[in-house]
Structures are given as structure tokens and as C-alpha cells.
Amino acid sequence: MSASRDVGSPLRRALLICVGYAVVSALWVAASDRMLSLVVHSPEALTSIQTWKGLGFVLVTALFLFLLIYQQFRRYARMLAINQAQAESIHDLSQFRESIIDNASIWINVLDPQGRVLVWNKAAERISGYTRDEVLHSNSMWGLLFPDDEDRAHVLELAESIIRDGLDLNGFESRIQTKQGLLRAMSWNSRRFFTPEGEVAGAITIGQDLTEQRQMESLAHDSERQLKTLMDNLPGMTYRCLFDESWTMKFVSDGCRSLTGYSPDELINNRTVAFADLIDPADNEASTRAVEQAIGNAEPYALEYALTRRDGRRIWVWEKGRSVEVDGQLMLEGIILDISDRKALEEELARLATHDALTGLFNRREVERRLREELVRAERYKRPVAVLWIDLDHFKAVNDAHGHAGGDEVLRRLSEQLLDSVRAADIVGRYGGEEFVVILPEHDLPEARETAERLRSLVASQVIDINDHVEVSLSISVGVAVYPEHGQTVKTLCESADQAMYAAKQAGRNQVCAAHSAGDS
Template structure:
């Protein structure tokens, strides 16, 4: 309607001008002839006046016509010049638009109100595989790219919504099938072009190919799930922490609860407890030193140390990690595993390697090593040390008369009795057969002799039960040697105590003898009868 009014406006103006000219001409002719006839009576003068009147009319109307035509021609020239400039601008804009749209890295297409394609840029061709010639002024390509009718109907409903509401739709993703049969994920921004005379002008759609982005995101999500699964199934705790005095945790895996008894968020940023406070005793300084050394040499570190579990138990852990730089900050990353069972096994194996298999007492080698340590300590602090060499009397008869199984039972019972009656700092060892050694730190000859006598009386008054109702009465001969009186090293002290024990045997058994000065050349008899 508006365009029809705009087209009829020049016609109306022309008709009004023509009408005004006719009215003016009619009025001029009518009134001018009457006036001239009144003014000029002479026919000759009247004729002349009418001639001049007609010329004046022609002159005036000519001048008016000239002015109107000149004015219109000036406007036309201005309009033509303006139209020429506008045409040049439009041409440049079209070229710029075509260049920008065609060289854009995103898919741009324009649809009319019926869904037919009226613009299809080069990126659209590259993404879909369909050229302009194949898609222009048609809507058939949508069936090719969206072969599933349900999916296609959903997309058409979205487009209809945009047309109806004259609004924009952003972040809407669809999966198209390209001409080559590949699937591509497109993220759309769609907007209405508005309406003309109440009718929709169509839509413009800008699509970005996000296939690679979504594939990368899916890969990251899969890796994250795999990492979470891996960490959840680790036999310990993965961590990331600051290199500070608190070992401030920035991340811990879910294994934290089993390892420490605390929830992960209780350790992160030291919210409830710091990891450093869980490390048992004074181990933090040692750990800090070893980690610092590893960082200095740009190597990973391996640590073993005890921590205090939330329930109060002490557990041993093994930690393997290394320092990394994260956003200009030095952090430690690694894993911590519970090795309590392994440490117990190691202790048991170590115990087995240093203990007599039958009695559980220290074996000869371990007892000798510890005796050397005690002598070094006694020498450093200027203190004495006593050594008891014990031999069971007539033990060979127990084996011969009751059997070796009974003999083993007696040895085990005797070992338990002996161990139960010495101090915690004392060392009890089976040197072999029926020979035993007791090391008594910080005891002189008198104290050691009294202790040995109490043990001798205890053994003599405590028959060993065989478990079948029988019992065996035991006695023992004890030799006592004192550091430094009877020797200044383990071998000389053992030799002195052995010699004193031999003297106790020779004196009738079941007695205690303190060693005298030892002759270095003297050799004790090792084949004496029990």
C-alpha cells in the first residue's frame, strides 16, 4: 500500500499543476478580454491590446514553465548524481559483502520465507560438499543433510520459531551428513531478517564447524573418566601439593580416606588437617631434605616414612613424586601407597634372619654384633658391661633318653623362662646347642654375679614340662665376664666368660663363676661334656 501511494504521488502533483494551469488560463482569458474590451473602444486599439495581452500571457506562462522545468531538471540532476553515488556505494558494499561473506571461515546462508536458499558462501560449500549451483533457490539440500525426518522436523520447528518471533537463536547444534557421507557437528547462530509489508523476509544462519572441538572435548572427558577410574583404583592416594612446610595439598584422590582416614576435602588447603601433621615423629625434616635434594638434581624422589592414621594407628607409606612448575609455581605431584604390610613382612624377615629358629632368641651372629655395639657405648660413657655364658648341665642325656623332640621342648621352655627374668635392655641369645649368652649393660661384677645366681636358682627350681605329664629338671653352669676387666672387645669377653663357665663345669656344675684375668694365649675347651 505504501509503495502504491509512493508511485501515485507524482501523477497527483502533475494533475494539480495541469488543473491550476487550466484554471489560470481560463480566468486570464475570461477576465482579461472583458477588461480590454472595456478599456479600448477603438477596434484597431482593441485588436492591438488583445495581441499584446496574448503575448504577455505566453511570456508569463513561458517564464513559469521555464522556472518549473529548470527547478525539476536541477532536482533530477541532483537525484541522478545522488543515485550514481549510491549505485557506486551499493556496488562497493555488495563487492565488500560478497568478499567478506565468501571469505568468511564460518558457514553463512540466507533463506527466504519458504526456506529456499538465497545465499550460500564458500565455507558452506567446503563444509557440506554442496556447491552454490546445487543448492541455490531450493530447499532440497536439507533432506540430504538431515536424512532423519524427525531430526529435520525438529530443526524446521526451530527455524519457524525464529521466523515467528523475529528473534535470534544461538548455540543450537546439529549434526549434518556431508555430500561425502561424513558427519559434521555445526553450532548455529540464526536470526530473522525482519518483515516487509507484514511478511517475513527470511532468516540468516551462521554455522561454525565444531566437529573437531567436540571430538577433543569428548576425548578429554574420556581421559578424565579414565584418570578418575585409575586414581579411584590406585592402592593409595595421588596428590598435588605445594612445596611448603605444611605440604599443602591442592588435590588428593579419593584413596585419601583409606590411606589417612580423612576425606579429600579435609586435607585440601589444610582445611581440617595438614598432611605434614600426619607425618609421624620428626620425619618432616628428613623428608624435606630428601625432596630438596631431588629437586636440586631434577630427579624424582622416593620416600618411606610412617604417618598417623585418623583412627590413631601408625602406618607406613611409600611416596614417589617429582617437582613440576605449574603457572610459575613449584608444586609436587606423585602417589602415596600404604606399605604397612610390606614393612611388617620386612621386619619379620629381618627378625627371622637374626633369630634362632627354635627358640626365637637372638642368634650368635646378631648377638655378637649387638655386643660390639654395647661395648662401644660402654667405652664412650665409661661404664661397665657384663656377659653371662650359660651352658645347660647334662643336656645330652635329655636328648639321649627322651628324644630330640623333648630336647627341643626343653630348650624352648628354658629360653622363655630366661627371657622373662631379664631386663628389657638385656640381650639374650642362643649361641648354639645348649649354650646361651646374656648381655647385661651397665652391670659390674657384683651385680652380674647376683643376677646370674638368681637365674641359676630359678632354673633349678623350675622343671620344664614336656606336655605329656613328664617334666625335666634342669641346672646350668654360668660364666661371668665384665668389660673392661676381663676383655675390651667382644671376642675376648666371650672367651673369658666361656672359660669361667668351663671352670663352673669343672667345679661340679650348677654354679656361677666370675672370670679372672684372661690369658690371651689360653684356648677354652669346646668339646667338654654337658
């Protein structure tokens, strides 16, 4: 009906104009001829005047038609220009879809008000495994991507809220099942859009594949699990800064007060101090390289480094951020958290892995590792290495008389005596029970015997107070072995020193005995 009216309207107008022109022309001819016949009585003059009158009428009507047709052509030219502009806009939109939407690296799809797919770009095809032909102009996508009934119902409810209620969805995370049966973690942003007439046209959705990021986070989960609650509640600092030598801050949150001791105004634009000045130079150089690499790979970065607060206290921080472009300028945005407690825990765990929990000396595994290193060094530089194998005499009697707590205190005090009585380069460890090992780099047999005798005499001459001033006298038996005379490996050297210690025990305890070389009988 509308199209019929559109066609009929110009036709009627044209007919009315023609009829009007004919009527006016006829009236003009009749009226003018009548008036001329009343005024002019000569037939020859009347004929001449009527001829010129006809020519004048033709000229006037021709001018009128010219103006009318000229106006119509101008209107037609404007319409052609408008149509050309519309055609160019449509072409530009088509190119936009082809170059931007289809070739975008992120998932983009458009839904109509009924939840049917109108646009499904190449990234959506690549991530989901489903082609346009499989999902376009239908709502089959929901069942394909969300086979679980409960998940699908929740997602459909959100989609309905977006289209019906105008909900803006930002950062909603869900899992989809691809055509290959794989699960992928996705983050969604979605909002509805309207037709020129103001009616809801549907919703546009942008999806980001977080699968690889979540996998990386899963790998780090074990080490971060113990500290997650602590880190979530630690004071932190969010920031935006320039990527320059000073890490010039353009914005910092108020958390910088508790983290650095400085207020935001003091850090912004390096007014009081540059953030780079708070970082150890070696850490600052390593951080710069890591950020450069992350920017080059268009990836976020994660850093750990030492930071010196305003009060001079040195803390460890963890920083997570990424590069952004703000008004055409490269900047960095992220968050910095205090992880000093985590670092202390890591250092303590590392110490417990190499040290004896009771005495604080190196444990058996670390003693053997250190001895192995010393033997390599001794072989390279042709220098001796001595091993003292020390056993506390009558330790069972100490436990029986004073209990295990008293025995533990005796072991701790003996460890302190040994550690305080050797060089900084010497290595003292607890091998197990009441047995201790002292490694003496660059000591030959006479020097090692002298050190062993000094330690034996020291222990025998001092009384240890335990259990509320209960005095305990101690003695030790010491076996001495030297590389390369008594062994050239950790095993053979330790066995030689151990056998020498047992020889001292058999000789009456509280003695020092040297191992026999391979040539001794």
C-alpha cells in the same frame, strides 16, 4: 604453463587498456570536432574552442590516470607489506627451529609421508650418535636405530599408522642402538601434521631418553621384586598439591579413603585436615628437604614416611612424584602407596638377621657385636663388664626322652626365664645349641656371681611343662668372666667365661664358677 599465464595476464590487460584508451580518445576527438564544426561556424572561434577542449580532455584523462596509478600503487604497497610479514614469519620460524627445536633437551625429528627425515635436532644427534648429514632426506634412520628385523618391522608399522591412519603415539617405549653400538631406552610421542591445503605433510616425533631412569630402576629391582605384585595391587592415592607447609591438596583420587580414612573433599584445601598433619614431624621435615632438592635438580622424588590414618593407625607409605607448573604456579603431582607390609617384612628380616629364630634371643653374631660395643664403653668410662656363659645340663637326655620338638620347647622356655630375670640394660643371647650368653654392663665379679647364682637357682627350682603337661626339671652350669680381669677383648673374655662354665660342668653341674685371672695359678 601456470607461470606463463601469470605473466601473460597482466600484459594482455595492459594492452587492452591502452587500445581501449586510444579508441575512446580517437572517437572522442572525432566526435567532438564534428559536433563543434556543426555548431560553430567561425574558424577562429572553432580553433579556440578546440584548443580548450583538448586541454580539458588532457586534464580529465590525467586525473583518471592519476587515480588508476594511485590505486595500483596502494595495491602494490599492500602486497609489499604482506610479503614483508611473510618474510618475518619465515624468519621467526627459522629462529624457532634454531632456538627451540635444535636446542631442545629432548629428541625431536620430523618425517615426510615416505618416512624420510626432514628435521633431526641436536638432542637426536647427541643421543643416537648420528649427525643430520647421515640421516637427513633418507629413511636410513630405521635400519641404523633398529637393526633387529622384528623390532624395525614393528616400529615401521607404527610409523605408517601414524602417517596413514592418524594414530597418536603416546609413551611408546623401545630400545635403539646408537652409532657406538650402545642400547638406549626411549619413550616416544608422535602424531601427524598437515599442509595448509589439508594434505598429510608427515609426522613429528618427540623422544625422551629413559636409559638412566631404567638403570636406576634396575638397581632397585632386587629390593622391590618381592613386593612388586603386592604394591601394584595396594590401594593408593594420586594427588596434586601445593609445595607449602601443609602440602595443601588441590586434587586427590578416591584411593585416599582406604589410605588415610579421609574422603577427597576432606583433604582438598585442608577443609578437615591438612595432609602434613598426618605425617610425623621428623618425617615431614625430611620429606620437605628431599622435595626441595629434587625440584632444584629438576628430578622426580621418592619418599618413605609414616602416616597416621583417621582411625589412629600408623602406616608406612611410599610416595613418588615430581614438580609441575600449573597456570604459573609450582605444584607437586604424584602417587602414594601403602607399604606397611613391606616395612613389616623389612623389620622382620632385620630382626632375623640379629635374633635367633627358635628362641627370639640375640644370635651369636649380634651378641659378639653388642659385647664389643660394651667393651668400648667400659674402656672409655673405666667400668666393668661381666659375661655369663650358660649351658643347659643334660640337654641330650631331654631330646632323647621328649624328641626334638620337646627340646625346642625347653630351649624357648629357658630363654624366657633368662630374659625375664635380668635388667633391661642386660643382653641375653643364644650362642648356639644349648649354650646361652648374658652380658651384664657395669657388673663386677661379686655382682656377676650373685646374678649367675640367682639364675641358676631359679632354673633349678622351676619345672617346665612341655608336650601336654609333661614336667621337665632343668639345671644350668654357669661360667663368669669380668672385664678387664679375665679378658680385654671379645675373644678372650668369652673364652674365659666358656672355660669357667666347663669347670662348673666338671665340678658336678648345676653350679657357678668364676674364671681365673691372668695372675691365678
